[in-house]
Amino acid sequence: MNKLLSRIQRVDSLLCVGLDPTGEDAQVVGRLTEVIDQTAAYAAAFKPNLAFFLSRENGVALLRDTIQRIPQDIPVILDGKFGDISNTADHYARFAYDVVGADAVTVNPYMGDDAIVPFLREGKMVFVLAKTSNKPTHSLQDMALTSGGVLSDQAARISGKLDEENGGVGLVVGATQPEAMARVRELCPTQWFLVPGVGAQGGDLAATLRAGLRPDGLGVLINSSRAIWQAADAGAAAQELMMQINEHRRAAEPAVSQG
Numbered sequence: 234m235n236k237l238l239s240r241i242q243r244v245d246s247l248l249c250v251g252l253d254p255t256g257e258d259a260q261v262v263g264r265l266t267e268v269i270d271q272t273a274a275y276a277a278a279f280k281p282n283l284a285f286f287l288s289r290e291n292g293v294a295l296l297r298d299t300i301q302r303i304p305q306d307i308p309v310i311l312d313g314k315f316g317d318i319s320n321t322a323d324h325y326a327r328f329a330y331d332v333v334g335a336d337a338v339t340v341n342p343y344m345g346d347d348a349i350v351p352f353l354r355e356g357k358m359v360f361v362l363a364k365t366s367n368k369p370t371h372s373l374q375d376m377a378l379t380s381g382g383v384l385s386d387q388a389a390r391i392s393g394k395l396d397e398e399n400g401g402v403g404l405v406v407g408a409t410q411p412e413a414m415a416r417v418r419e420l421c422p423t424q425w426f427l428v429p430g431v432g433a434q435g436g437d438l439a440a441t442l443r444a445g446l447r448p449d450g451l452g453v454l455i456n457s458s459r460a461i462w463q464a465a466d467a468g469a470a471a472q473e474l475m476m477q478i479n480e481h482r483r484a485a486e487p488a489v490s491q492g
């Protein structure tokens with residue numbers, strides 16, 4: 234958490250650069266290096282998605298080398314959407330933190346706090362899936378609870394409780410449904426949101442920031458993966474998105490932190 238805050242303050246950015254490497258194995262290391270080097274100046278964090286590494290021969294080594302390439306002061310969120318019984322989750326946590334060197338992970342809360350607790354470690358962050366950016370036909374997240382609200386509210390509450398007890402727990406909230414984000418922000422007024430869904434998925438950046446930003450102008454990390462990876466100039470794409478985010482933050486004055 235401190236690493237994230239320090240980084241955000243140093244670069245005045247809420248941009249998370251997603252690393253979902255596609256393309257031939259022979260080119261991928263070069264492209265990863267290029268994207269990291271060109272975008273690092275604008276990145277509050279990087280988010281490699283585990284699937285894009287595991288789908289390659291030597292994917293774990295590629296992931297570890299990629300994380301090592303990222304400047305040390307930039308937090309790395311490993312998007313693995315982990316979620317299993319605690320004994321197994323403990324091994325996922327060792328993989329994420331000790332084997333590949335991530336600073337944070339994404340976790341699926343379907344199996345309850347059991348699946349999340351093993352990832353709570355001093356100095357690390359856990360982003361719990363709450364309201365994701367996809368819009369499935371049959372959505373568990375939108376199922377009504379007899380107690381009122383929907384199932385994703387319960388994920389938000391679990392993450393809030395764990396954050397109160399341990400610190401370092403945020404949520405994943407997609408940018409594609411700003412009204413849902415406003416609801417999660419109401420339930421979780423202080424926590425950090427990792428926000429995928431702008432760029433390739435078409436999320437509305439302005440509406441997302443209006444709904445998700447905390448009064449201090451912080452609290453959201455806007456992720457973009459394909460739109461940066463596929464850009465002819467990844468650095469320019471990242472800089473442009475960082476500037477757009479900051480314009481919207483500034484427009485949401487008065488309480489915005491200037492860095």
Ligand SMILES: O=c1ccn([C@@H]2O[C@H](COP(=O)(O)O)[C@@H](O)[C@H]2O)c(=O)[nH]1
Pocket residue numbers: 251253282312364365366367405406407429430431432433434456457458459460
């Ligand atoms: O709700 C979610 C949770 C995670 N993701 C992941 O974020 C990136 C988004 O990629 P784009 O290319 O910017 O669309 C990708 O790794 C997803 O698996 C998400 O999209 N939505």
